[in-house]
Amino acid sequence: MKGALLRGLFWCLGHVPLRVNHALGAGLGLLVWRFSRRDRETALRNLELCFPERDAAWRRRTARASLMETGKALTEAPWLWHASPERLQAITEVPEFERVAERVAEGRGAILCSPHLGSWELTGLFAASHWPMTSLYKPPREPVVDALVKRARARTGASLVPTTAGGIRQLQAALGRGECIGILPDQAPRGGSGVFAPFFGRPAYTMTLLTRLAAERKVPVVLSFAERLPGGRGFRMHVRLLDARIHDPDPETGARVLNETIEELVRLNPAQYVWNYKRFKRRPEGMPDPYA
Numbered sequence: 199m200k201g202a203l204l205r206g207l208f209w210c211l212g213h214v215p216l217r218v219n220h221a222l223g224a225g226l227g228l229l230v231w232r233f234s235r236r237d238r239e240t241a242l243r244n245l246e247l248c249f250p251e252r253d254a255a256w257r258r259r260t261a262r263a264s265l266m267e268t269g270k271a272l273t274e275a276p277w278l279w280h281a282s283p284e285r286l287q288a289i290t291e292v293p294e295f296e297r298v299a300e301r302v303a304e305g306r307g308a309i310l311c312s313p314h315l316g317s318w319e320l321t322g323l324f325a326a327s328h329w330p331m332t333s334l335y336k337p338p339r340e341p342v343v344d345a346l347v348k349r350a351r352a353r354t355g356a357s358l359v360p361t362t363a364g365g366i367r368q369l370q371a372a373l374g375r376g377e378c379i380g381i382l383p384d385q386a387p388r389g390g391s392g393v394f395a396p397f398f399g400r401p402a403y404t405m406t407l408l409t410r411l412a413a414e415r416k417v418p419v420v421l422s423f424a425e426r427l428p429g430g431r432g433f434r435m436h437v438r439l440l441d442a443r444i445h446d447p448d449p450e451t452g453a454r455v456l457n458e459t460i461e462e463l464v465r466l467n468p469a470q471y472v473w474n475y476k477r478f479k480r481r482p483e484g485m486p487d488p489y490a
Contacts, residue, residue, distance in 0.1 A: 201342040208346060211273050212280030216289070217430025219277045220270045227269030230474075231262050241265060241473035243489060248398035249468070263469035267316075270426060271472075275319045279350030283327035286354070289432030290324055290424065298437055301418040302329055307373040309412055309419045313384040313460045314472040317424040320433055322380050324424070326356035332372040333380035336361050356380070366407065373415055381408050383421075384460055386480050394482055395453035398461055403480040409452025413445045421456075423463040425470060436463060 211219055230237050241261035249257060278286065292298075302308045310331070312321040325331055333351070335358050338344045348358055357372075359365035369379045386392065386403040394401040412419050419440040424433045443455040464471045478488050 200340075204342055204346065208276040208279070211276040214277075215430060216274070216277060216432070219273050220426070220430050223270035223273035224266040225269070226273065227266035228262075230269065231265045237265060237474040240476055240489065244473045244475075244477060245468075247400055247478060247488060260469050261473060264471060264473045267426065267470045268472050268474065271317060271319065274317060276350075278317070278319050278323055279346075279353065283323075283354050286320065286324055286327060290320065290435055291433070292324075292435040292437070294437040295435075297439070298420055299328070301420070301439065302378060304418070305376045306415060307376045307417045308378045309373075309381060309408060309417055310378050310422065311381045311383045311408060311419065312422050312424070313463065314382065314475065315384075315423050315460075315464055316426055316467070316470045317433055318382065320424040321422050321435070322356060323351065323354045324435070325378060325380065326351070327354040330357075330372070330375075330377040331355060331380055332357045332359055332369055332377065334359055334361055334365055334369060334382075369411060370414070373411065373417055379411070381405075383408050383456055384477070385475065386477070393450050393453050395450060395457045397457040397477065400478055400488075401482055401485070402457060402477055404453040404457055406449040406453065408456065409444055409446075409449055413447055413452065416445050419444050419456075421459050421463065423466065423470075425467055436466060438463065 238261065241264055242257060245257040245261055310325050312318040322331070322333055333356050337360055338347065351358060359368040372379050383405060387405040387407070391407065392403045392405050395404045396402070408419070421438045421440060423436040425436060426433060438459050440455055440459055444452050446452055476489055481487060
């Protein structure tokens with residue numbers, strides 16, 4: 199019964215016009231803003247930490263808009279899963295596509311990463327429709343949702359691997375074949391698999407997996423942001439090729455350039471970043487919890 203209800207919900211969200219889908223997602227985000235004190239206060243605190251130069255009214259507007267955009271990210275996923283690769287390409291502007299394609303065509307593989315900014319779901323689907331793609335993901339707790347996500351993402355050619363040692367070996371194998379891999383780079387890793395690097399001037403515990411994989415084979419690293427356009431008109435892909443510092447054997451150097459580039463993209467449209475995640479929860483020894 200649960201599986202049937204979820205499939206029915208996903209079908210409905212996947213077949214309404216995108217502008218209607220986004221309106222539903224925005225409404226969901228407004229409900230979270232109104233009734234979830236935790237999400238509201240976390241978003242406001244993150245914006246206070248990252249944009250201290252902006253006034254409280256701006257931060258409140260941006261936090262509210264961010265939760266609305268996060269709602270859109272949830273509702274638009276089934277819409278994107280149901281869309282054909284041709285449809286995804288038709289609604290996505292990628293001014294720098296040729297530049298990225300040239301780097302991928304070098305044959306060394308590539309790491310394509312998208313922070314939790316704009317439509318990160320579209321980024322993976324779009325890339326998989328052009329190149330062989332193996333993406334790291336955290337399986338949902340609900341098996342029915344996991345099966346739906348796997349099947350939907352595989353429609354454009356993506357192969358999903360879990361965040362385990364076995365999954366990382368599959369990423370290495372894909373790069374060895376000259377293929378692309380996908381990683382979400384902006385959440386704190388578990389255990390000791392990260393380093394602290396500045397993000398909006400604050401120390402943020404940052405993954406070293408991406409920089410380690412890049413340094414092993416000197417593969418190009420592409421950071422992208424699929425910005426939602428108003429009125430459900432589609433998306434505009436912003437692309438950044440990370441400079442050679444991402445291949446530095448020092449993990450802190452790689453983490454620094456990664457965070458610098460994520461910050462650059464976030465500043466293009468702060469409202470489309472997921473600010474209700476406690477990005478600075480893990481702190482260097484002796485530093486207080488900013489969310490306490």
